[in-house]
Amino acid sequence: MAECATYGTVAVLQINNPPLNVLGHDVRSQLMSGLQQALQDKAVCSIVIMGKGQTFTAGADVKEFGTEKVFWEPTLHSLVEAVSASTKPVVTAIHGTTLGGGVALALASHYRLADSSAKMGLPEVQLGILPTCGVTQRLPRLVGLQTAVRMVTSGQTQSAQQALTAGLLDKVVTDDLLKKAVGFARSVDVRGLEARRVSSWTVPGADRAEDVLDAARKTLVRRSRGAIAPLTALQAIQASLLPFETGMKREAELGRYLWTSWQAAALRYAFFAERTVKRWHIPRNKNVNYRTAEPMDIKSVGVLGAGTMGVGITISLLQAGLKVVLTEVNKAQLDKAVSLIQRSLEGKSGGKPQPMQLRATTDYSQLREVDLVIEAVFEDLALKKKVFQQLDAVTNPRTILATNTSGLDIDQIAAATQRPDKVIGTHFFSPAHVMRLLENIYGRHTSVETIATAMQLGATIGKVGVLVGNCPGFVGNRMKGLNFTEAMFLLEEGAEPQDVDKALEEFGFAMGPFRVSDLAGGDVHWRRRIQAGLTTEHGPPPYTPVLYRQGNRYSPLADMLCMQGRFGQKTGAGWYRYKSGSRTALPDAEVHRLIHKHRQDHGFQRRNISSQEIVERCLFPLINEGFRILEEGLATGPQDIDVIFLLGFGWPRHTGGPMYYADKVVGLGNLLQSLEKYRAYHPRSAHWVPSSLLRKMAAQGTSLSIWAAGSRL
Numbered sequence: 001m002a003e004c005a006t007y008g009t010v011a012v013l014q015i016n017n018p019p020l021n022v023l024g025h026d027v028r029s030q031l032m033s034g035l036q037q038a039l040q041d042k043a044v045c046s047i048v049i050m051g052k053g054q055t056f057t058a059g060a061d062v063k064e065f066g067t068e069k070v071f072w073e074p075t076l077h078s079l080v081e082a083v084s085a086s087t088k089p090v091v092t093a094i095h096g097t098t099l100g101g102g103v104a105l106a107l108a109s110h111y112r113l114a115d116s117s118a119k120m121g122l123p124e125v126q127l128g129i130l131p132t133c134g135v136t137q138r139l140p141r142l143v144g145l146q147t148a149v150r151m152v153t154s155g156q157t158q159s160a161q162q163a164l165t166a167g168l169l170d171k172v173v174t175d176d177l178l179k180k181a182v183g184f185a186r187s188v189d190v191r192g193l194e195a196r197r198v199s200s201w202t203v204p205g206a207d208r209a210e211d212v213l214d215a216a217r218k219t220l221v222r223r224s225r226g227a228i229a230p231l232t233a234l235q236a237i238q239a240s241l242l243p244f245e246t247g248m249k250r251e252a253e254l255g256r257y258l259w260t261s262w263q264a265a266a267l268r269y270a271f272f273a274e275r276t277v278k279r280w281h282i283p284r285n286k287n288v289n290y291r292t293a294e295p296m297d298i299k300s301v302g303v304l305g306a307g308t309m310g311v312g313i314t315i316s317l318l319q320a321g322l323k324v325v326l327t328e329v330n331k332a333q334l335d336k337a338v339s340l341i342q343r344s345l346e347g348k349s350g351g352k353p354q355p356m357q358l359r360a361t362t363d364y365s366q367l368r369e370v371d372l373v374i375e376a377v378f379e380d381l382a383l384k385k386k387v388f389q390q391l392d393a394v395t396n397p398r399t400i401l402a403t404n405t406s407g408l409d410i411d412q413i414a415a416a417t418q419r420p421d422k423v424i425g426t427h428f429f430s431p432a433h434v435m436r437l438l439e440n441i442y443g444r445h446t447s448v449e450t451i452a453t454a455m456q457l458g459a460t461i462g463k464v465g466v467l468v469g470n471c472p473g474f475v476g477n478r479m480k481g482l483n484f485t486e487a488m489f490l491l492e493e494g495a496e497p498q499d500v501d502k503a504l505e506e507f508g509f510a511m512g513p514f515r516v517s518d519l520a521g522g523d524v525h526w527r528r529r530i531q532a533g534l535t536t537e538h539g540p541p542p543y544t545p546v547l548y549r550q551g552n553r554y555s556p557l558a559d560m561l562c563m564q565g566r567f568g569q570k571t572g573a574g575w576y577r578y579k580s581g582s583r584t585a586l587p588d589a590e591v592h593r594l595i596h597k598h599r600q601d602h603g604f605q606r607r608n609i610s611s612q613e614i615v616e617r618c619l620f621p622l623i624n625e626g627f628r629i630l631e632e633g634l635a636t637g638p639q640d641i642d643v644i645f646l647l648g649f650g651w652p653r654h655t656g657g658p659m660y661y662a663d664k665v666v667g668l669g670n671l672l673q674s675l676e677k678y679r680a681y682h683p684r685s686a687h688w689v690p691s692s693l694l695r696k697m698a699a700q701g702t703s704l705s706i707w708a709a710g711s712r713l
């Protein structure tokens, strides 16, 4: 846990708690007793604190946060204060990714040394809490308000060099940190100790504090979208302008406020959910799971189709060091893609991809020897089936064939091949080299090896893979579709597009559904609705009621816009209008007229609709569908659905994701009641019928977290 050794007059305390040296209670206890021993030992003149293994420490043990253990003495706070009060100089020697409580220890020490691999960061606001233990008071005194605000409110890490420049480190060394730290500790003198206590310093540049804090507040109000931690952290930093002890009291008050907030619990859940999804199983056959599966070794990947998705996927693969054969029948498109890929990678690595790593070709047969192919052609089932038939013919029989589809039937695509066991869906999200989600979809015949390989590939390319079953739209788009459907009904009943967008943006989404639709292009879903027989290019199919299709209430408003060529940003007009070259959504009188006329034509009585109703009507059907998905065994657990929404659909992280939000914030009983209420008003929408799983859980008074704990392997 923590080891103590002496090197002449220097005592070295080394944290040894693999893999990340988190500061759980055992580690804290041993560090504290090591420190006390060193203070009592007359032969010891100075003390080094460092870590063994891959990092100094990743900070507090987040697994303790929901428990009493976090308060057991010595708490992190007591340990940090003991370091600060030490009567012998303490040198912290940092390597690897050092986070949170690790930085707190370093700040309380009298000297800070790092090797060049070190990265330092304060991710606490991402967990909804405040960096306490004096971080918000010492950091501004050491690096100034501006850098402190940036580090604390963004959670971004600083490289060793950046930390040195900022004043956070005293020295960066290149090798043998232990030897260098011991040498450094020998050279420091107890006489200078008092002056080395950061708590006795004043914040540099305090005369410009108001400007810095005002500017930061404005940015944070815009960026945090309802998350309380960043703005609270700013208040704590502001308190560093007060005397140190007063500032510490303020830090403790604000720390308590965040610690006990529901957002902190939600963000902690999100942190562990992202890690839980890698422990997948198939609900209908728990024997098929991450433990029983052995992935294939993937060294080379073919990407078929060099459109936007193909380009993003290729960049992700190359960045992870995989060999890629990019295949595209259209030579001009291929050349354009290669230049986009090169430019993107040059921007990141300062160099072009090795010629060996990327082979671009118009010839399918070049895919013969790759380990896995990701097809990324146009979203059309007939085309994909044809492509899979060709791939089946040209590739090695052991090659895995993956399709990047956002909702088409994996079984139908697999049926076009002689190897349905080696066919899987890998749904990337656009831009594919940026978005961290990979929704992997198994079909009826997909083998456990194929599933494990797709999940492993996700991890290799730095994505969070979530395994789901096959159904139209899979998990993400199946649920998300309901949100847009209900948003249009709200327009029919009286809301304007900007009202709906504003309510959901206030809830925490970066963009409301109409702005998203304009960004993505309304024609994409219009084509899908046409294919599904819900509409035609000229209006409702013959003998079909305008407001009722395939057994459900239907709003034709989106179809009406598309029939006028209003596809969104790319055509300069959609639900909003856009000035040439601008992405700013401007309310459009044309759209308001169209909605108004539609209301009159069909007898809708316009009424005022509250933000609460907008949020509930857009989100509750989606959550209800999430329960159906769990009931149908299409996701391993609620965490999987939440991660899909957090990483793929911009669901506000501080609410934990749709299923967590329903479970812990809304409450399952309240959710059920609301669904029943809206169902009474809107009997022609099947999405208001509560799922039987939700009914059962609400009746039993149980929670999704209990259900998930029982079902997860």
Ligand SMILES: CCCCCCCCCCCCC[C@H](O)CC(=O)SCCNC(=O)CCNC(=O)[C@H](O)C(C)(C)COP(=O)(O)OP(=O)(O)OC[C@H]1O[C@@H](n2cnc3c(N)ncnc32)[C@H](O)[C@@H]1OP(=O)(O)O
Binding pocket: 019, 020, 022, 058, 059, 060, 061, 062, 063, 070, 076, 097, 099, 100, 101, 102, 104, 123, 124, 127, 130, 131, 132, 133, 255, 256, 259, 260, 272, 275, 276
């Ligand atoms: C009324 C009461 C009033 C109370 C007042 C307040 C009381 C406060 C008491 C506590 C004060 C704490 C103050 C301190 O400032 C807080 C902190 O230090 S918060 C913690 C900060 N650290 C983090 O957030 C680290 C998060 N981790 C990461 O970002 C990454 O793990 C990594 C370090 C970059 C490494 O990434 P990877 O190599 O990809 O590894 P994984 O992410 O897969 O992780 C591997 C494994 O480790 C688990 N894990 C990671 N970090 C932690 C952690 N900090 N604690 C516990 N466990 C951690 C992770 O879950 C993986 O586990 P697995 O899934 O494999 O089981």
